[in-house]
Amino acid sequence: xxxxxxxxxxxxxxxxxxxxxxxxxxxLGPNGAGKTTTIKTxxxxxxxxxxxxxxxxxxxxxxxxRVRETIGYMAQETSVDEEMTARENIxxxxxxxxxxxxxxxxxxxELLDLVDLADVGDKxxxxxxxxxxxxxxxxxxxxxxxxxxxxxxxTTGLDPKARNRLWEYFERINERGTTxxxxxxxxxxxxxxxDRISVILDGDIVATGSPMELKRRVGGEILDVEVAAxxxxxxxxxxxxxxxxxxxxxxxxxxxxxxxADVSVTDDGISVTAERARQHGTDLLVTLRDAxxxxxxxxxxxxTLDDVFLAITGExxxxxxxxxxxxxxxxxxxxxx
Amino acid sequence: MSDxxxxxxxxxxxxxxxxxxxxxxxxxxxxxxxxxxxGTARSTSERLSGNSFxxxxxxNFVRWxxxxxxxxxxxxxxxxxxxxxxxxxxxxxxxxxxxAISGGAAGGITYETFLLPAIAMQVSLAAAAGSGIGLVxxxxxxxxxxxxxxxxSRSAMFLGKTAAEILRIVVQIAIILALGTVLxxxxxxxxxxxxxxxxxxxxxxxxxVALSNIFAVVTRDQESTIIGANLLQFPLxxxxxxxxxxxxxxxxxxxxxxxxxxxYGVDAARALMLDQDVMTVVEVTRFTGIWNTLVPAIAxxxxxxxxxxxxAVYLLNRASSxxxx
Numbered sequence: 001x002x003x004x005x006x007x008x009x010x011x012x013x014x015x016x017x018x019x020x021x022x023x024x025x026x027x028l029g030p031n032g033a034g035k036t037t038t039i040k041t042x043x044x045x046x047x048x049x050x051x052x053x054x055x056x057x058x059x060x061x062x063x064x065x066r067v068r069e070t071i072g073y074m075a076q077e078t079s080v081d082e083e084m085t086a087r088e089n090i091x092x093x094x095x096x097x098x099x100x101x102x103x104x105x106x107x108x109x110e111l112l113d114l115v116d117l118a119d120v121g122d123k124x125x126x127x128x129x130x131x132x133x134x135x136x137x138x139x140x141x142x143x144x145x146x147x148x149x150x151x152x153x154x155t156t157g158l159d160p161k162a163r164n165r166l167w168e169y170f171e172r173i174n175e176r177g178t179t180x181x182x183x184x185x186x187x188x189x190x191x192x193x194x195d196r197i198s199v200i201l202d203g204d205i206v207a208t209g210s211p212m213e214l215k216r217r218v219g220g221e222i223l224d225v226e227v228a229a230x231x232x233x234x235x236x237x238x239x240x241x242x243x244x245x246x247x248x249x250x251x252x253x254x255x256x257x258x259x260x261a262d263v264s265v266t267d268d269g270i271s272v273t274a275e276r277a278r279q280h281g282t283d284l285l286v287t288l289r290d291a292x293x294x295x296x297x298x299x300x301x302x303x304t305l306d307d308v309f310l311a312i313t314g315e316x317x318x319x320x321x322x323x324x325x326x327x328x329x330x331x332x333x334x335x336x337x
Numbered sequence: 338m339s340d341x342x343x344x345x346x347x348x349x350x351x352x353x354x355x356x357x358x359x360x361x362x363x364x365x366x367x368x369x370x371x372x373x374x375x376g377t378a379r380s381t382s383e384r385l386s387g388n389s390f391x392x393x394x395x396x397n398f399v400r401w402x403x404x405x406x407x408x409x410x411x412x413x414x415x416x417x418x419x420x421x422x423x424x425x426x427x428x429x430x431x432x433x434x435x436x437a438i439s440g441g442a443a444g445g446i447t448y449e450t451f452l453l454p455a456i457a458m459q460v461s462l463a464a465a466a467g468s469g470i471g472l473v474x475x476x477x478x479x480x481x482x483x484x485x486x487x488x489x490s491r492s493a494m495f496l497g498k499t500a501a502e503i504l505r506i507v508v509q510i511a512i513i514l515a516l517g518t519v520l521x522x523x524x525x526x527x528x529x530x531x532x533x534x535x536x537x538x539x540x541x542x543x544x545x546v547a548l549s550n551i552f553a554v555v556t557r558d559q560e561s562t563i564i565g566a567n568l569l570q571f572p573l574x575x576x577x578x579x580x581x582x583x584x585x586x587x588x589x590x591x592x593x594x595x596x597x598x599x600x601y602g603v604d605a606a607r608a609l610m611l612d613q614d615v616m617t618v619v620e621v622t623r624f625t626g627i628w629n630t631l632v633p634a635i636a637x638x639x640x641x642x643x644x645x646x647x648x649a650v651y652l653l654n655r656a657s658s659x660x661x662x
Contacts, residue, residue, distance in 0.1 A: 097388075
């Protein structure tokens, strides 16, 4: 009763992955990383040039029509027929996916309800806002209740409110047992929605894990501290080193953070990445003040996609593999420079 | 989640890039996967191949008709120009043209009657040009890709769309013929001849439907497709027998007209209109009466439809295939 939904393709460089049934899986990466190529290959729009892909038990090359029958696909670009009403758009999809006539009307109403478009069901899609079109697009991908739905950067270009709303629908769909395969360039989105994420970079998966695991790679939260430059720091004792260097030294050697905290010097201060930067941040600020360093500003933030990439790719470049879980790093052997 | 499959282990290592089409050995182990759909209890999965070719055809036929009705401006708009031609040409050139006609094969008829079959073919051209525009529109809005992901027969998709366009051509030619009759034109072969003109119109439209789709697939740009179709349409109309008989035109136009598809469509429609053998570019005498025009015209149009249709089908196939290009 257990089954594999998707498997690896070499659409770009070489990806090997399995997404189990019911999972909300995320493909996280910057523009041009190969996300769309990969998802299009899974959805039979592109034929893999090597390797094997099985979607819902069907080979994408040999049984592409079977694959198409059992998946939903929502392209990056919103695709609804603007000349037709919301209802007609869904009806077309329902017919195209062979939803039986006696189920069709109910299914259309159910989907219009699901995406909150029931009250505008008979209006032309051309009059809809970007968010509404996207929701309609999502509904048309669900007409045949596919066990697996591909979402290619579904929220790119949407305002935060529309995005949050779309997220709710995805979660609802996932709760109904549908496996979702999402690509995104927003860490926040992957974090919010996904059970598991693969980070893709230049056509390779560089890391796979739950959002928590990935963030742990970065090492928790990031504390940016701005310090006054040497010139105008009147109360600085002595004129020895750059205050940024001194601050970094204090952060590294002091008792405030664990030894594995990552401290780097930035343009106007230091940046500390540590497990509990939020709790211990004030301690550092006090310590710095006691040391005679003027703090002009600080900010605590969650790691961004940039930070994740920096952490992941930085590890590779520095060949400090100590924290890189070899099981997670697949395909790295073909990373040709 | 305990349902992770071990299937991944059977896959190739990522570094092994395979040649196109080469299936990985032993990769499709489907013993458990074949039952994949049952696990999710989706009612649709029981009848995976529920779609028939005819069903797919119908879905697309309905969609494109719906879109045509939603855009009355396009349907009406593409009739406006031929109607303007019909009215203006007969009013402005009517006096002079009648002289030219009586010198040609079709003596003793009004210019309205002479011109109407040409206008019917012009309608057919204008409507056919819309085919590629519809396709390119779908491409630009991502709907083309969306329909490719749907489990429909590709041929049924394009046939359904083309059938909707042909329906539009039939309706528009019927409107033009009715209008022409009101303006004083006379279909000598009667109602059956009018049906014949419509059938010629369909046959005549297909090569331009194909050409318009070729423009669409090659340029993938709406404006280029429109410009491409229009750029061809008007010069071709003028260097054919559409507006004046061959004998009234200079030698070089006569030569061009011989190789111009429009001449064959117009001549065939005109033969039905006048109940006469009107073809002058190619002299065929093996048959009787209008068949001396109809047979060669239909042969030329069929050949053209097959040739351009073949190219269009090839290009559409390539555009909708999943092969990495």
